[in-house]
Amino acid sequence: MAKAKSAFVCTECGAEYRKWQGQCSSCQEWNTLSEVRLSAPRPGAASSGVAGRSGYAGGLSKEVVDLGSVDLTEVPRLSSTFGEFDRVLGGGLVPGSAVLLGGHPGAGKSTLLLQTACKLAQARKVFYVTGEESLSQVAMRAHRLQLPTQGLKMLAETSVETVLAVAERERPEILVIDSIQTMHLEDIASAPGGVAQVRESAAVLTRFAKQTNTVLLLVGHVTKDGTLAGPKVLEHMIDASLLLEGGADSRFRTLRGQKNRFGAVNELGVFAMLEHGLKEVKNPSAIFLSRAEEQAPGSLVMVVWEGTRPLLVEVQALLDESALGNPRRVAVGLDQNRLAMLLAVLHRHGGLFTGDQDVFLNVVGGVKVLETSADLAVLLAVVSSLQNRPLPRELVAFGEVGLSGEIRPVPSGQERIVEAAKHGFTRAIVPRGNAPKRTPEGMEVVAVDKLADALEAL
Incomplete structure (x- = not known):
């Protein structure tokens, strides 16, 4: 009787090894190798009895063809x-x-x-x-x-x-x-x-x-x-x-x-x-924009880009004097490491110190923001909470903040501004590289180059 063969597969990256080892050499994870028993497939099992319809998204072919001769008809x-x-x-x-x-x-x-x-x-x-x-x-x-x-x-x-x-x-x-x-x-x-x-x-x-x-x-x-x-x-x-x-x-x-x-x-x-x-x-933006009647400090709407469309979501910031030697930095829906970096930029190039404050950030609606266009809105919300001064309800902001305090443009800036105008916003703080050639009716666009200019525009 043939001896059953086995291999060890990493559950994280799928790498295979002939014998067990503590660390996966591919992904560097520990204790992720599990034994897998290998056996030869039964006769005819590879085809699974399938001999009917063939062709997948233009057809699987065993023949060598020239790339230029491949049919480019759209798959229904x-x-x-x-x-x-x-x-x-x-x-x-x-x-x-x-x-x-x-x-x-x-x-x-x-x-x-x-x-x-x-x-x-x-x-x-x-x-x-x-x-x-x-x-x-x-x-x-x-x-x-x-x-x-x-x-x-x-x-x-x-x-x-x-x-x-x-x-x-x-x-x-x-x-x-x-x-x-x-x-x-x-x-x-x-x-x-x-x-x-x-x-x-x-x-x-x-x-x-x-x-x-x-x-x-x-x-x-x-x-x-x-x-x-x-x-x-x-x-x-x-x-x-x-x-x-x-x-x-x-x-x-x-x-x-x-x-x-x-x-x-x-x-x-x-x-x-x-x-x-x-x-x-x-229309998800209409749901994520269900805000309170009275505007509170630390609340601001930002325009993020999800896939092929803009999305308006509210970011909330809360700063409170910390009783600990190491203040807390908590971000829900945002990257916590990026929050620490933005606070350092705010101190160095904005002149506002938050080292003695607990900082809490939350993106309303459970949305996870993965792009950097939320940087400017996050800092403006932090400043609003730090100074206990609410921001105007009709204000939106977007833009990437660099380590030297510059406000960098982001993709699809014109579409973001148009989407904000559709939902009744009348003022937008955007990077100068995203300043539109034609401003939507009723919208005031403030183009800024540096973080100090954005803070002054408030």
């Missing part, structure tokens, strides 16, 4: 019936693509995909495989959400071989797997959810999707640190990786694209969790 996309979902995907679902949807428990992953599957099943062939719930549980949820259930093919199964056999018979256009952590292959001698099972199951399902031109939607769990559970190589196999975020105390959910071979990365879609499921929010 399938609408998910959600405009915000289509926006994050880059325009819709691409036939033959594999999409991974991750999120914390209770974020609404299964709800979003069930709503999408039920609506798409009215016009297309959709196959929904659930490995975590029974068919009656899924049916009760669909009834509670008042979804059309006719036409949606369901299967409660965790064996990948069985799923592929049924999918080959049904020939669906869209295949939903909820979730990839529950799937297992008989050839892999490990429990479902392990490194080997997740990686090999995803590989076999992705191969099936590409060979049959089927849209594959996978649900993935998220670990405590916010990353997708399983090996990182799972993100390399798929075409798009989406993350559904939202706290248990908030009814809003944000869908962010982390990887997309068919569209822009870092695109943002906003949903509201209501009684009848997720509902898309087509």
